[in-house]
Amino acid sequence: MKRFFYLFVTLLVMSCTGSKNAPDFIKNTEGRYFFNSDETLEIYFEEKELKVKWRGKDMTPIKVNDSSFYLKEMNEKLVFVSKPKMHIELAPKREHDGEKFVFDKLLKGQKTPSEYLANKEYNKALLGYLAIKKKDSLDRTIRERALNDLGYSKLRDNKFEEAIEIFKINVALYPHKSNPYDSLGEGYWEMKDTANAVASYKKALSINPENRSARRFLRRHKFE
Known part of the structure; x- marks a missing residue:
């Protein structure tokens, strides 16, 4: 019984801390990205947890790994890519019909x-x-x-x-x-x-x- 208790606690701690992000990742990724030519989505963090603001809505995606997050409101996986410059890509899926979706990051102070x-x-x-x-x-x-x-x-x-x-x-x-x-x-x-x-x-x-x-x-x- 004690063994299962410790296993439960370990899984609970992992679930609570798994959504946290490294300082360098936060520094490099927070900001606004072009969702289309005249609309943006914003990446920000609360207690090191990644948040997305899009069309006036604040959302919390599920962290898949250190660079990928599933956003259920879009039914898309956001992949953060740092090279050649920071941008977001949508993970490929059948519904995209082979089209690649890339959201470039706006420069500081840049507007649509x-x-x-x-x-x-x-x-x-x-x-x-x-x-x-x-x-x-x-x-x-x-x-x-x-x-x-x-x-x-x-x-x-x-x-x-x-x-x-x-x-x-x-x-x-x-x-x-x-x-x-x-x-x-x-x-x-x-x-x-x-x-x-x-x-x-x-x-x-x-x-x-x-x-x-x-x-x-x-x-x-x-x-x-």
Whole structure:
């Protein structure tokens, strides 16, 4: 009986301490990782136990070994890889259909494009969006319509300067499309910046002579 008691205690201690992580591992892995091009998951530790924050949810994965953790909420095993630089990989499984999933770690102070945008760091936001477009021009984060809708939401809230900056980003991403210039023209007009409004509407019309919104504006205000 005593033997089973000691065995039970040993297993209990192992279960309580097995989730702890080494200081070097904690130092190297804690931080934020790109879950996709504009979304992150955060790795942090409480009493040396690894935690994951994702989409506003705090989760505690099960430690598999010193570098692998099973996260039941995703039904995925996260594997921490330190070379060539720290990143997370999802362990291969049949549902991945052979695709490899890698989450790169953000540099200290680095933000996602939408976070830069929310922080009114527009140049950094643009650089982030351009990097996404270079990597994948079909990435939904940089959809022309989504950014356009965001800009108009700012216009409706009378946040004209923010709207204009968003429209300018859309123009930079889609310089050969008419609608971003049309929206930018409306933003400038709301700001009572007539010169830039007219220039933007004329640019929209030069790209697409069938742009009714731009033509209607220019005719109504006698700028044609």
